[in-house]
């Protein structure tokens with residue numbers, strides 16, 4: 001073992017699932033810069049580069065204090081030459097010229113606005129950008145064909161831009177619980193995604209739904225959706241059936257990060273007298289008449305058989321980089337992890353688990369609680 005100031009950082013694992021990454025950390029100036037470059041790499045469909053920037057940012061999030069000098073980075077994983085150049089410039093001059101140039105570039109700003117529309121990915125945004133579209137408002141008058149999701153995305157753009165608060169997520173949880181209770185006695189809902197990791201805001205609200213008796217959960221979502229629609233609580237929904245069949249999974253299909261649960265991507269219409277009480281409109285700024293009595297909120301509902309619940313919970317809690325590295329770690333151990341199951345490729349058998357702790361143990365990893373998966 002080495003001695004000196006880098007001895008501690010030298011022990012940091014190269015996989016995000018080997019580290020504890022809290023929500024609040026000490027290097028936000030650096031990670032914001034690196035994550036902007038990652039975002040821009042996504043906008044240029046350069047996934048490899050994007051992941052490299054995200055990995056570097058994630059390593060800095062796991063440090064016990066703020067980075068002040070380049071020497072402190074010695075021995076840390078995932079910090080390539082490019083990242084180090086950016087960090088060095090920020091430490092010395094307070095900002096990175098590459099980051100500031102990117103932030104102000106026309107391509108970055110247009111792609112950020114366009115991919116910010118629900119239902120629009122980088123490919124579509126890039127096509128529109130090449131056709132001169134710069135902002136969602138440009139789509140309203142244009143000839144460009146929008147699918148149903150994108151039409152909803154444009155219609156509720158201003159609503160969906162506003163982060164969802166924890167209070168709103170809890171309120172939606174109560175509504176979903178009521179819907180689920182009404183259509184299937186004994187069904188259980190769990191808040192996942194960023195809110196389970198302790199975030200106070202999010203871009204959507206993610207729920208897992210299951211039932212203690214395997215099989216009872218089948219076909220639950222269409223009924224939940226009908227219940228919600230009958231009460232005018234949904235502005236948009238697209239429900240997919242479960243297409244997962246374990247017997248056909250291995251080795252026929254390669255492991256994928258898209259899962260095949262019964263699921264519903266939706267936009268809720270959240271009535272908010274209670275939100276208005278929290279934030280009374282400023283006098284003169286916005287009249288009460290203009291303030292809508294509701295807010296559009298993105299909600300993901302996912303139904304899992306109870307036998308897959310632990311895997312679904314682990315897979316839907318995130319962060320996305322944490323999930324990515326969990327799967328990569330599993331692969332390197334001769335296993336295949338998805339949100340449905342863990343398969344041991346050498347023993348040629350599934351490894352069962354009823355808790356996240358058991359899955360970490362199967363993978364030979366120290367357990368990381370949700371609040372420390374903010375990689």
Ligand code: TTP
Pocket residue numbers: 192193194195199201202203204205206257258259315316317318319320323339
């Ligand atoms: P998100 O809701 O996209 O992200 P988040 O909840 O971490 O952050 P935010 O606050 O911005 O909403 O995804 C949550 C997790 O769900 C993420 O770890 C990846 C996982 N997921 C799947 O497993 N399958 C899927 O098809 C999708 C869309 C997400």
Ligand code: MN
Pocket residue numbers: 043044107
């Ligand atoms: Mn570009």
Ligand code: MN
Pocket residue numbers: 193194195202203204205206
């Ligand atoms: Mn989410």
Ligand code: MN
Pocket residue numbers: 193204205206300
């Ligand atoms: Mn989601």
